[in-house]
Amino acid sequence: MNGAKRGASRATTIIDIAKVAGVSKSTVSLVLKDSPLVKPGTRQRVNQAIEQLGYVYNRSAASLRTSKSSFVGMVISDLMNPFFAELAVGIEDELNDFGFVPILANTNENVDRQARVLQSLLEHGVAGVIMSPANGTDAWTLAATLPRSLPVVLTMRRVEGSPLPYVGPDNRTGACRAVRHLIGLGHRRIAFIGGFGTMTTQSERLSGYFDALQEAGLQRDETLIFDAAPTRNGGMDAAARALAHSGRPTAAFCFNDIVAIGVTRAIALRGLRVGADIAVIGFDDVVGAEHNLPPLTTVSADTRLMGARAARGLLGLIEGADPATASFTGETRLVIRESCGAQQETIGGTT
Amino acid sequence: MNGAKRGASRATTIIDIAKVAGVSKSTVSLVLKDSPLVKPGTRQRVNQAIEQLGYVYNRSAASLRTSKSSFVGMVISDLMNPFFAELAVGIEDELNDFGFVPILANTNENVDRQARVLQSLLEHGVAGVIMSPANGTDAWTLAATLPRSLPVVLTMRRVEGSPLPYVGPDNRTGACRAVRHLIGLGHRRIAFIGGFGTMTTQSERLSGYFDALQEAGLQRDETLIFDAAPTRNGGMDAAARALAHSGRPTAAFCFNDIVAIGVTRAIALRGLRVGADIAVIGFDDVVGAEHNLPPLTTVSADTRLMGARAARGLLGLIEGADPATASFTGETRLVIRESCGAQQETIGGTT
DNA sequence: CTGAAAGCGCTTACAG
DNA sequence: CTGAAAGCGCTTACAG
Incomplete structure (x- = not known):
């Protein structure tokens, strides 16, 4: 068995801070989510207790209760390739802005490994998956692995025969x-x-x-x-x-x-x-x-931008948007890097 | 509020599969963890039900109950740098082998962002953190942000004044x-x-x-x-x-x-x-x-290897090992890449 | 070998 | 505005 305890001993919970602040744990929960239902004075006492006890919110517990996850699977076919590294940076950055965190899986172009990590991601309760499919990914197998209800966006590579939304260069x-x-x-x-x-x-x-x-x-x-x-x-x-x-x-x-x-x-x-x-x-x-x-x-095309668009597309799906809206194709430009020096010229061009 | 539902409607749980298999949920839980306490026949019925209902284990719920997490924070100072990308690959790979998954955070050398993501990682209940600290990371601030009990290993860069275990080249x-x-x-x-x-x-x-x-x-x-x-x-x-x-x-x-x-x-x-x-x-x-x-x-030095060692070191700490055992310094070799071609020569050398 | 029961830390109607 | 209660999906002693 793997896994480790949260903290050394029992974690401090909203009950602890409720006791210290002299309120019920419901009230604590309300201040945690900035509800307007709680009186300023109460709010302050609660926040003091939080500070004092060094309380840290247990997002997983909340997640269990609400069945909402802030995890997103980020399945990358080859992170050693700077192209995909840049993609990953674009995704991570955008996800962060919206309060989501990426679980990284590098498949290294291995479809078996890809199948395994997708399963693992499901067990970890990701809200959705962004993936650059490993070479050789089969649409049918993929469909069988992923629940129909899981939001997924493919990026940088399509999977032939798969209707999943796609974000990539034109x-x-x-x-x-x-x-x-x-x-x-x-x-x-x-x-x-x-x-x-x-x-x-x-x-x-x-x-x-x-x-x-x-x-x-x-x-x-x-x-x-x-x-x-x-x-x-x-x-x-x-x-x-x-x-x-x-x-x-x-x-x-x-x-x-x-x-x-x-x-x-x-x-x-x-x-x-x-x-x-x-x-x-x-x-x-x-x-x-x-x-x-x-x-x-x-x-x-702008790889980082495409990462951001993939992330935004997925977040849309998670909120229930139409899958068609998640797709995006990045416009390309001609870049002429003339010499060894730093000078370079970009010849624009709308697609 | 962000977050999304797990699946479209209610997820299938061990209770559902218990019903189908005609056993109690305790028994289901036991077969899930391959306990020898359950009779082969029962085990088989349970596994059939699991297959039939397309059940997927909810690791977060288990994690809440056991207070053991399989998440590890992977805080990278600059993922666009191929050096750190390779490090990340080494970490991810090793973590995977031990059933842990990395939550990726790219700080982009920004100490404020680093502080924020560390907090986020804590809320997400990571079992430990591997980080290549952003330039300018201050030992004191770091100590104040991270609970004393959280296993952490620094990699590729030390933080002056911090006693945290370190994995990096010699x-x-x-x-x-x-x-x-x-x-x-x-x-x-x-x-x-x-x-x-x-x-x-x-x-x-x-x-x-x-x-x-x-x-x-x-x-x-x-x-x-x-x-x-x-x-x-x-x-x-x-x-x-x-x-x-x-x-x-x-x-x-x-x-x-x-x-x-x-x-x-x-x-x-x-x-x-x-x-x-x-x-x-x-x-x-x-x-x-x-x-x-x-x-x-x-x-x-071998960057990927160091990533693997950082991961292994952290896993050790999570299991309760002595922090001193988590450190590792990678041996360096002289590499002479003579020409433009593929030929290259490595002059070894034990440190 | 298997079942009933309590509890992990949170949220959310529902009463007051 | 605040509190008591139920429940998210699991695990784990404890009885049988």
Whole structure:
């Protein structure tokens, strides 16, 4: 058995403070919730007693009585990824503002672990769940795990076939914007690098890529699509394949900024120049935004804002709002980080 | 009032399942905790009922009754920093293994916010708290906020004057190792760059820096110590000052790897070569380890492991262990990341 | 092996 | 404005 006692001995309760203040515990409860029903003098005596005894409110007991919880499950697929860390910060911050606290679960992209933590979250009585689903999450399994009545919002990744509300970047429009930018630079053979077909995020970004090609009257060429792990090494590997392609692309649109960094490196290792020889653009701008490391052009949405919106959406659901109102797609902008220095330029763009 | 109902209508309880299984609720409770006191046949009927009704255990109610909590407060000073994100992952993972769940609070280096979240954590009945204290945390205030009886472990940063158990890297020995490495390379004028005197982490690393100088019979020169924010820009600024120094240093020991990246960049911007003209070494290896971005030499401990140790230490305290047993200092190793490629070499070293 | 009973710390009508 | 009473969902001796 795990678990620990609250405090060393018996906790001080509203009964204790009722005794000291010379009132009933109902009255104490009323002052705790700032009820206008209690006389100022009484209120003051009660507050004094609270101060004096160092009383701390037992929210769990209240929660049991009212069946209202202030816990929210925050299920993150990979907290080591700065992208999701930023998301988590956005969620936590917003939740805090509304008096809720997040229980963190990092699934590390493991669907079994995800199933376990969801169960645990239920037992802990969360009022709702915000989750970036682990890769490979199955809509049916998810539906079977979560009570129909539990408010849930998916974030950053959809689950194919699930009707759950979704908060995330506008992948399709963003990808289209990125590829349109490359086309505007004169590129005609543009590779799509990174991600796997099983990821809804990839298919959305791929759709945007195709949109831009079509809009420019360019032929789509499936051989220019290179699946790869959404990591730096994935980017390096895929770039090697792309560069060996008989009709070598002159530009690469990368699944995300981390892939783009790998691609950039692979290009440099072959003695080619990024930009001059091969243009590279990524999606998301987390690594760059935080450390401002590589000069890189990306298209990205405000991750933290999306975290906040996910939280707000969930809180709405908890209050009984229509699930449709919880969804939100983040607008993307083109960010051109020209050099190694701090200077950077943002080219806005409403979706 | 915030909070939401558990489920849509009344939750199913052990009473419901007792009825269906034809036993008393005590018996249900016993099977829930796998008591050997219950007959296999009965156990099976109960489990069937549980399955059938989709019962979910209400851990909060149990917690109220037993005054044992499975919540742990995880107070992180800056979750956007990948260093702390990795720490959080280590903590969460270990906690999970022992059936505890972390309530996450990101203080964002704000001591007021920290005080608020600690209070909130108490009200939510956490069994203990693991925290990386926000910069500027005062021992006295902290002691006043936290009940004497609450198990707490500090991690990654000490709070000056606080006797709370501490889990973190061996800053002094690590810094000494780093500077010794530079001295071994022939350097005699070695700058210390980054951090502020108010950070216990800086003073510990500074001590190690002095240790190495002294051990080599080198004079300490306070003008070679450059305080700066522990950020990339802080590193750039401080490096500019260091490079303008009349007796320009030939090497820099940086407060952390992020500062080191800034220093590296500042050196490059001036047309000097890192390594050949000025050697750079950092502490911690988070940015590099994750993205493998810049070639950089660092001295670092295993952050995730330290998270796990912090968690284990806290769980020990919760079980009543001696506070002294909760402390742990992580051994550091020298990591030489030679080039842009994936190759890297680790030169071990027991502390 | 199983059941009846008390109680964890709170809230909430309901009387006064 | 304030008090007595019931109850949220569980656990835990205590009898049988």
